[in-house]
Amino acid sequence: DTAVSQTPKYLVTQMGNDKSIKCEQNLGHDTMYWYKQDSKKFLKIMFSYNNKELIINETVPNRFSPKSPDKAHLNLHINSLELGDSAVYFCASSQIETAEAFFGQGTRLTVV
Amino acid sequence: QQQVKQSPQSLIVQKGGISIINCAYENTAFDYFPWYQQFPGKGPALLIAIRPDVSEKKEGRFTISFNKSAKQFSLHIMDSQPGDSATYFCAASKAGTALIFGKGTTLSVSS
Secondary structure, three states, X not given: OOOEEXXXXXXXXXXXXXXXXXXEEXXXXXXXXXXXXXXXXOEEEEEEEEOOOEEEOXXXXXXEEEEEEEXXXXXXXXXXXXXXXXXXXXXXXXXXXXXXXXXXXXXXXXXX | OOOEEXXXXXEEEEOOOOEEEEEXXXXXXXXXXXXXXXXXXXXXXXXXXXXXXXXXXXXXXXXXXXXXXXXXXXXXXXOOOHHHOEEEEEEEEOOOOOOEEOOOEXXXXXX
């Protein structure tokens, strides 16, 4: 039973399109995250969200927006996709007290 | 400004040898220091973690050594095996915030 699951695993799309990546966690955690892993494997936080607060990394373009329908889900919407958005996007979750973060399998986004 | 610096970028170790990866941090407010292991096509998986009130933590063949005064911590993999070949990331966070990752170390264990 997967703890943090993302869909789709692969996403190929054209420049200018709008796309979404879904994430669900069944760990009962109170905080969820989106990370971006670039071609050099560097992992960078994009957003962290719990039921009280959304924290946005200031370097993330406003074309990216997280949406949380409930505590177990945090989806990532991306508008007007650009070539530079090509990367692997990871969803993660944790319980704020323990800080142990569990990651999904990733979504490889390719913009052509 | 890179808050967590990791070295080396890549490491080749013979089977049975010791793999050592080092990290240094700048923010003294960090209070949680995990190591993650990532295989190709997979998400990072939590390997072992330490908090600054202890100087060492061991789990099986994996040991974290922590030096609070030097703001450094390291991962030691004893008796390295080919199955340990992966990318390793150190990270740090302070209470209620997201993990800040090092740039990763690609470990290759040769048989």
